[in-house]
Amino acid sequence: MRLTRSAAVRTPTEIASMRLAGRVVAEMHERIRAAIEPGVTTAALDRVGREVLRDRGASSNFLGYHGYPAVICASPNSMVVHGIPSDDVVLRDGDIISIDCGAVVDGWHGDAAFTAPVGEVSPERLLLIEVAETSLDAAIAVMVAGNRLGDIGHAVESTAVAAGFSVVEGYTGHAIGRAMHESPNVPNVGTPGTGAKLRIGNVLAIEPMLVAGQPGTDVLDDDWSVVSSDGSWAAHVEHTVAITDRGPEVLTLP
Ligand code: MF3
Numbered sequence: 628m629r630l631t632r633s634a635a636v637r638t639p640t641e642i643a644s645m646r647l648a649g650r651v652v653a654e655m656h657e658r659i660r661a662a663i664e665p666g667v668t669t670a671a672l673d674r675v676g677r678e679v680l681r682d683r684g685a686s687s688n689f690l691g692y693h694g695y696p697a698v699i700c701a702s703p704n705s706m707v708v709h710g711i712p713s714d715d716v717v718l719r720d721g722d723i724i725s726i727d728c729g730a731v732v733d734g735w736h737g738d739a740a741f742t743a744p745v746g747e748v749s750p751e752r753l754l755l756i757e758v759a760e761t762s763l764d765a766a767i768a769v770m771v772a773g774n775r776l777g778d779i780g781h782a783v784e785s786t787a788v789a790a791g792f793s794v795v796e797g798y799t800g801h802a803i804g805r806a807m808h809e810s811p812n813v814p815n816v817g818t819p820g821t822g823a824k825l826r827i828g829n830v831l832a833i834e835p836m837l838v839a840g841q842p843g844t845d846v847l848d849d850d851w852s853v854v855s856s857d858g859s860w861a862a863h864v865e866h867t868v869a870i871t872d873r874g875p876e877v878l879t880l881p
């Protein structure tokens with residue numbers, strides 16, 4: 628029995644094209660990360676993202692997606708994902724901020740996210756970011772042909788739980804390629820050895836979303852912003868990763 632649908636298989640040439648999109652996303656990350664400081668607005672960070680897309684001749688897969696109004700998502704503190712950049716959201720010393728960006732080059736999509744401290748941040752919040760990053764690394768490490776989707780989810784979940792954090796309920800990663808969101812979804816929880824087999828040529832966006840408290844979320848009245856129900860702080864990290872005959876290759880790196 629097929630446990631879940633398999634992701635599309637991309638040729639090495641197609642993966643080379645996706646690498647170009649991934650590099651633009653990585654450059655958005657670098658430029659936005661450098662702009663994060665107390666006093667900056669999330670709208671200003673969105674403008675940095677737009678500049679990189681323009682300079683690289685790339686388009687945005689976020690702008691216009693179900694009517695989404697920006698090229699990045701900027702989600703501070705207890706906001707998990709999908710925060711809309713705003714001139715009214717001013718980052719303050721001690722905040723953490725999750726930035727999610729995507730780019731399209733020649734019809735191929737890249738998608739990646741990071742969470743960064745703003746100024747001086749408490750050790751507990753730095754740990755949340757660090758564990759989210761470690762959980763992403765652990766997931767990438769098992770992205771080897773022959774392993775299964777459940778191995779990815781298990782890597783994220785076990786890393787989070789061992790550190791005392793929760794995996795956010797109801798949101799997942801996804802296959803990516805000619806569209807930002809392709810089938811199947813890639814859950815951040817799982818049982819080892821279960822789910823679709825990973826094959827050479829699969830390209831997946833792996834995106835751990837961790838919270839310090841309980842896993843439940845709410846969507847705010849703007850119909851986008853996802854916040855933790857208990858107000859606990861959240862970290863979101865993501866890479867677009869190809870499964871190659873030499874193992875996992877992260878496409879959203881500079
Ligand atoms: N990039 C997000 C994801 O990781 C989706 C953002 S949708 C948008 O799947 F509309 F907010 F851009």
Ligand code: CO
Nearest residue numbers: 738832834865
């Ligand atoms: Co994604």
